[in-house]
Amino acid sequence: MASLRKKSGHLSPIALCAGLGLLACSYANALSRQMLDPNPLILWAGILLIALPILYRLTSRDASPRERLLLVCLLGISLYGVKVVRDAPIFSFSDEIIHAFNADQIATHHHLFHLNPILPVTPSYPGLEGAASSLMTITGLSSYWAGTVIVGAAKVLMLAALFLLFSRVSGSARTAGLAVAIYAGNFNFLYWGSQFSYESLSLPLFVVVLMAIAERGTAPRSWTRNWAVPIVLGISAIVVTHHLTSYALAVFLAGLALAYWLVKRDWNWPNPWPYSVLGAVLATAWLLLVANSTFGYLSPVLGGAFEAVFNTASGEAPPRGLFEGKGAAAPITPVPARAVALLAIVLLLAALPFGLRHVWKRHRRNPFALVFGVAALAFFSTLALRLAPAAWETGNRAGEFLFIGLAFVVAGAGLQNWAPRNRPRVGRAALSGAIAVVLVGGAIAGWPWDLELASPVRAKAEGRTISSPSLALAEWARRNTEPDARFGAHLADARLLLAPGDRIAFAGKNPDIQDMLLELNFSRQNWELPLLRENGIGFIVTDSRELSLDATRGYRFSEDGEPAFPKRAILKFGELPGAKRIYSSGEISVFELAESP
């Protein structure tokens, strides 16, 4: 018992701080959902209350490896809680609504691969939704709660696996704990990486595969076959869960195999090249046999990124402004917040040379450390992609993989041993503060400022619940239309029609519903009616709010004075032969089209 107490260390008061920090975050969100315009400092104070005690303890010399592992798990689950208390109990991130629809389809129809009209590639990677379907069908939970449990488990798993990976590579639990804490400062960790989306499961499995390969490399050779089981299962699960992660894994393992060869001049055990080949073969086979729509999905994104980089570098296109969100409704991030985000980058950049020197001095015979060093350098090159408008997303997504290497390198910079005037506590406090800046700065840089706190989609009025226009439409469609009804709508309305509306809804440019909704008159070429017919769309949803074009903000209640589309763009649907406006909530109308539009 005494040893257990010793191992638990300061965990209890730190857990209390984490709980109180989460409560502060929830309070800030509650004020925001009441549209009371709360001070965002409440949220950041809550996050710091969660993180700072954990960070300070992680910097200490006397915490045991097990305590450090528990601390990083606590950090992971608490920061995941910050996302959960922002949204409960409804998904509000644009991608997670799409995946919730897929999960609902699996639970309803008992099979995979059902159509997703907005992101057709997603049903071809059913790992996450399949996993969620287990809890949904066994327990009767909604996709929201099943998804929240699965992603929460994956999130804690990722930080625990990272800790074991970094411990194995660095040989130091202290460095490993700090590296995990630094990793929590990657741009996508707090919100994007916590959503119910396929990468939220595949990235933790990616880390587990790396950890397993690191463990395999240090175990006796006779253990090779034992380690093959978790590694092959992990790679297979990644391949069926997320396209980009499976490609990143194949590339990372290829780099690792090359690093092994550079260090040991040997392709035999423990060089992991067979797993790199396996990852590449499985990913390619899945792409060709099951998910060939991935070509059409990824090629415009990656092609656009290359083109944007070229255009920006050659001066043909202006660079993208930092901290600029998409859409007119995206407000500018305040200067102090920008300063924190930039300071986080500066701190990481300042620590990089010291970390690289440490890696070279201490770990240059370790292939993992070499790959992490390259990844750390590559991370800063992806920052340049943020300046090219169409390359921003590519750089952002690559960042969370490369940040694994950066976190390891920066943790080795040696600040944890800094003791100014023989006072190590000052050094520890400085390091804790610096990691906290990285954590907060990463969250600011990775998520729109105005979306850090929740907006209301439901509200209490005279003791009863009322819904926002988009949500009310979705609830109406679910109650009053046939399950196979097909809608065309703006991005935000269409997503909620998918989930919780549980109806097929098309939006965006493919098929081009968006232009059809925005134009003031039907075109002379008359492409609209054949398009509607081709996709079997029986209902057109018009929304006068410009916000409905915004898939991250368009779900909330309206406020006075919000910009609106010209009425003509809506009224034109009433002129279609046989079309009738069967639903109206003021801003949103539904036109039922004649059976042969």
Add this chain to the structure above:
Amino acid sequence: MRGHGDLRLVAWGSLLCAAVALVLPWPAASLVFAAPLALALPGYAIVAAAFAKRELDPPLMAVLSVALSLSTLALGALLLNYAPGGIRGFSWAVLLLLVSLGGCRAAARRRDGKPAAIHLPRFRPQRLRLGLSLGGLAAAVVAVALASATLPAKHALGFTELWVLPVPDSGRSEAKVGVKSEEQEEIEFDLAIRIGTDQTVRRSFTLKPGEETSVAIGPPVAPAGTAVPVVATLLLDQDPTYVYRRVKGSLTATGTGP
């Protein structure tokens, strides 16, 4: 599995969790049993089988157990997709149970006859530490409860929905005109429904926020097969000159109208 306490615990635990999770009608209670069945036990059994003759550190064992359980879920859905009956609660429970039992059996057979003893930690923390930890947990629970609560938002613009839809299986001869208030306060409405050129239905009613009402109409008085237009207009009692909402539909006459 005789003598292998951990494997027996996993095997019987899986069976118990599968049975109870399927039987319990309350999702939250069912989750208490489904979570270990889905997120820990299959992975533990696989790791135990894969490393039957090795000893892994408990943290590594725990991480691999959760990771392989999640992998089993991701890949298991593919298996069930092609199994008779497809992806259902029962088939999931059976699959996870089979993986757990199969892994445990393989582990028991491969182990060197040395039963692994279970070393459950004797966790007796000090009252203060227990209190602090429970306080943290309570704060987290309150945080999630607060996040799940619906709160007033006075600045949110309320609205009212009006719709007209044919009654299913009526051959479009009957329809329902629905009104749902998403307003911030109780409002009096006047609803006028014009069916064709001659028939008008009027209703006055009050709706509280979140309340809904509907009016059934049809079949229309017209020769059978005729399409009769329906126009529903919603007025605010406080300002009857302003058309608050208007929707249109049509009814198909059956020739047997009132």
